[in-house]
Amino acid sequence: MIISTYDRCHYRHLKLDNGLNVLLVQDPDSRKSAACAAIAMGHFQDPTHCQGLAHLLEHMLFLGSQSYPVANHLADYLSLNGGHVNAWTGTEQSSFYFDAFNSGFAHALEQFSAMLSKPLFDPQAISSELNAIDAEFRLKQQDDLRRLYQVHKETCNPAHPFSKFSVGNQEIFGQFSAGQLQQMLMQLHQKYYRAGNMSLSLVSDMTLDEQEDLCRRYFAALPHGKTNEANAYPPLYLPEQLGVILNITPLKTARRLIVSFALEDVHQYYLSKPLNLISHLIGDEGPGSLLCYLRNQGWATSLSAGGGIQGSNFKDFNVSMQLTPLGAAHWQEVVKALFSCLQLIRQQGITQWRFDERQAFGQMAFDFHDKPKAMDMASHLATQLHFYPPQHLLSGEYLMDTFAPELIKHMLEQMTPDNMRLKLILPDQVTDRAARWYQTPYSISPLPTDFIKQCRQPKEIDELRLPEPNPYLSVHTQLNEVDQRFLLPVKLCSTNNLSFWFCQDDEFRQPKGELYLSFDSQAVMQGANLCAYKRIWTAMVQERLNQDFYQASIAGLHFHFYAHQGGFSLHTSGFSHQQFTMAEQMLRQIVRFDYTRDEFEQAKTRQIQAMQNSLLNKPVNRLFSHLSVLMQPLSFSMEDMLPMVEDADFAQMQNQHTHLLAALHLEAFAHGDWSESDTQAFAQTLQQGELAEKLRIGTLPRQVIALTDNYQLAVPCQADDNAVLLYFQTPCADVECIALTILTEQLLAAPFFNQLRTQKQLGYLVGSGYMPYNQHPGMGFYIQSPQYDNATLVREIRDFLHQSLAGIASISESDWQAIKQGIAKQLISKDTGLSMRSQRLWLAIGNEDLNFDQPQRLSKQILALSREQVLHFCQGFNASNGFGSVLLYSTQSDQSAQPLQGVHIDNLPQFKANARLIR
Structure with a gap:
């Protein structure tokens, strides 16, 4: 093996x-x-x-x-x-x-x-x-x-x-x-x-x-034998089902074009992976790529290649694109550009050096992948046993051992307009039928003859070119020596405006690292309007980084730029050798970021679409989103921000982005295979130049809304299902309260599911969870039901909680100890990989757990809790007892007011503005 x-x-x-x-x-x-x-x-x-x-x-x-x-x-x-x-x-x-x-x-x-x-x-x-x-x-x-x-x-x-x-x-x-x-x-x-x-x-x-x-x-007692089915299935598509266009109307706002080529089953070629090189070249996002060309035309915002359904006698090779409104109007030109790209690949792409590069990346991914959790590993390997011989069970997905140019050409020969199915997924299309069971509006028709002819003989596009050799291919595998001083995070530098933490890895010992750069911005205190513009700005930055550092991303250097309630963050990960250099270049680009009016308008349109679609999420998801907004002072609902994004203009975007960068605080953490000297040098670059001039403030507090009563909040939902979420805020946030909250939720989770989902069949989505906000503990219980009204769902939850005291009291002493020991073990369970450990240490820094021992303290506290303490704690479900609560429930526009318990929150922003804050 x-x-x-x-x-x-x-x-x-x-x-x-x-x-x-x-x-x-x-x-x-x-x-x-x-x-x-x-x-x-x-x-x-x-x-x-x-x-x-x-x-x-x-x-x-x-x-x-x-x-x-x-x-x-x-x-x-x-x-x-x-x-x-x-x-x-x-x-x-x-x-x-x-x-x-x-x-x-x-x-x-x-x-x-x-x-x-x-x-x-x-x-x-x-x-x-x-x-x-x-x-x-x-x-x-x-x-x-x-x-x-x-x-x-x-x-x-x-x-x-x-x-x-x-x-x-x-x-x-x-x-x-x-x-x-x-x-x-x-x-x-x-x-x-x-x-x-x-x-x-x-x-x-x-x-x-x-x-x-x-x-x-x-x-060994499982019945012998194998079900010998020939699996001689007929072709997946009939001739009249190829060379067609399907016009499909989605529920959520979407503009997608999916080009599918019908191929044979390709699993037999796993040692050479002929589609790997093709999908890499089509899916390139760097300068000269198909996506770069489509973006410059204002037609598409993203592209992926190589997915698609696969089975024992079929494989769809998909090229999927997110279109702009202009791209939707020019979808035929988009498809013709794809065929121009395929023609370029046929002429220039099937070369030994490109295969060697993909082969090297596959070997790197195999050698240095993070070890998954035990259950994920078992699930993956059990499936692999059906597809690979023993020697390739671990490596079959990664390694490429044979350059097979004729096989690659054979695959490309099947990527023709006559062997293609186009799915055009747009709002408000003309359709003539509805799919059974789901009532999806769609139509299917042959592609126009002239269009197929133009795709067969695509015009050359001067702007298209294949990627150059990847400069990030070489990886230094010589590991740095571990200094015992840095086995836990240590502050390398600290000012009022910047904290830089450093920790070395002495266990997983791979040439990798994780770098977190989190910026608080004074401007977020201005409220929802600034945060609406922040969404657009961070989306533009991420898209630019994707384009400029695409070669790094496919070479095992990953990055994510995103907004959070206090500002924005850059997280990089992967091979450590060139990561500091890449992060420094990215930060320089972020500070100097310049963008065109077209980029702004495209990002704004995408944000509007995403926000509108979030309003159509299933009811239980809408309830969780509103709970997050309710509990965190610097979070704002989609309903409040959407009009602001819709009204955003280019000049104001430039003004707001200047405000956003004007006064910052940086909290940074580097963990992995770096030396102290290299990390010190990188930290010093953060304290110099343009970025240092903007580091002017201390960290912003992460506060939480205090639930001083039992509240209720109606959440508008589009779907017909009813849903409720009953959330309890724990009285305090010390180790004992956190331990009580975790233990209580775990004691109630299985019986809650069994009684309300399995026995009473109240709905498919039934559950509970430990839900802290800004470090303050709490727990929630939720149900989404297609047949019961909200009043019934709330009554069932409250009845369950009322009976929970008797349920906990009836647990046998052996089970009681087993539950506590199980939770205590989970809290101190070993990290499976560097990224998991980095995330845990970074969370500890954010929680000011500067001894990095809260899991151990929680584990010890849970083992020490008595049944009487838990029973007393649970009384808070049925009496105030220091608990605050909020009941969130779905409502549709045609529903009348529902008789539910709690002080009604009529205006969420006003409620938050007047609420008492914790921390």
Whole structure:
């Protein structure tokens, strides 16, 4: 098995006597263990008369097995052992995965095996779970990606299983009795849940021998055999479904053009990856690129190449573009420019040095990738077992070993207008049909003959050129020596206007680093109007950086420039060697940033579109957004900022951006493979020149609104579903209060989901969470429902909380200790990679946890909490007891006022202006 340079894990591939394909991973650094089972069965295998059955089967496996008949038995057990379980059903695969603390892994694996091999399929549970399936379907009716996906299904070959409806709903399942559904589920399960049809991956700190013993103990009894299907599917598209244009009207405002070329299955070419070079050259964003040309014409704002659906006999190669209104009007010219780019690639792009460069980048990505969490690793590897031989399980996605110019040419030969499908996704189009299930308006028609002819013989565009050799290709892998003084963050320099923290990595030992540069701006105190302009400005800066530093981004130097409530931040990451130099160049560009009126207008249009679309988000997301605005003084709602962005003008933008940069404070943190001297030199550059002249203020306080009563806030929503979010603000923010909040939420999370989602079927989106704002703790409980009104949802939440005292009191002493120990372990669990550790240390700096030990203090505090303390704390749900609360609920324009408890917030900005602030 090919293993990367810095990989400290040990691997063992084996096949059990029953045919089960297994990969075991011993990760000595892991504090959690994980498992994933991937089954070669998805919605392609649904019976034609009962589409969605595989999805229903996925749901039913969680609702009891012969050995563990209680619904959600595994989820309940994992909640006591620091883990959780989840699943998905795709086109040709289904996947089930979980994680747990190492001490609870063996018993969890036993339950996992029973869940997969001996499900109950109880008829009563089937009838109940249909409500959840239907609620999930209704939720996805408002999802533009799902709506677009259905149009795709309706316009492909109806004899191909891709055309099947994958979700299922009451209309389909309601045709059958619970007994009939039970029989179909049993038949589907018996046919496909066989060892030869499945793969299993385990990740743990256990030895490989111990893992193999568990694997054989719990999975050797799976039925033998493999479901031998020829998978001789017909072509995905009929001839009349190629060379066509689909006009599609989305729910949200969008202007997208997706050009799809129908290819054969390309997985067999994974060693040479012929599409890798093509997608790289089309998707280039630097000077001379297709995107740069389209931007200069004012036609497009972003472009990606290489995605698209893929299966056992098909692959769509997609080129997807976000268009401007002008680009939407000139979509034919945009497509012709794409074919000019393809012609240029045919003539100049298929060269050995370009392949060598892509090969080198693939090797770098393989050698230096961050180790994922145990559950993510198990999920990924279980899937890979279906697609790669053992020697390439780890490397198959990354490495390219053979330059195959004829194969690249073969792929390019299929990228023709006659083998193309255009999806034009625009508002207010003329359409003549609606996709079934989702009612997506669309039309399909052949592309004009003259247009196809022009695409076959594209004109040469002088501005287009292929990228030069990448200057960031060379990576210094010689690591710096670690100085024991910098194993925790230390301030290298500190003034009233700037703090620069530095920490070296002594564990992951890769030539990488993470750099955070966070600027507070005095101007944000001016309010929503300045913040509206800040959105436009940061979007313009990020787009310029994307263009100017695109070569760096594909060479493993990543960057993100974004707005936050106090100002804006630049975060860079990846290989450390040239990162300080890149960051210095970016900061110089940010300070000197100049932009044209066209750039401003394009960024403004994109922000308006994004803000308008956010108003159409599903109700529960709208509630969370408003809660964030409510709790943070320097945050403003989309409703308040949207008119300001719409009225923004170019001259005022220049004025506001000058204000934004006039008085700044910088908090910086460098963590990774840098020497003290190099970091000191970079820190000194920040204290000199143009940037230093703008560092004039101290850090802005991160305050939080004090909820001094029980409030309610109506949130306008477009979707029909009702939704409520009940948020409790903890009385104080000391370690004990934080620990009580975390422990209480964890104690209530599983029973809340089980009672209100699984048993009462109130909705598909049901849950709770620990939700601190600006370091002040709190917790929330939410439900989104397609069938119950808000008053009912609120009553159910309050009834649950009222009964929570009895529920906590009834927990057995062993479970009580297990829960506390599980949470305590999670808080101090080891970081899986440099980026995760950097993020944790950066958060500690922001929280002024300058001993960097809050997780340890919280862990110790949780272990010390008594049941009586938690019960007393929970009384705050039902009496004031120091708690403040706010009930957020969705409302539609045609709804009358609802009789809900709490002091109504009529004017959110006015309420915040008059509210007491914490910290």
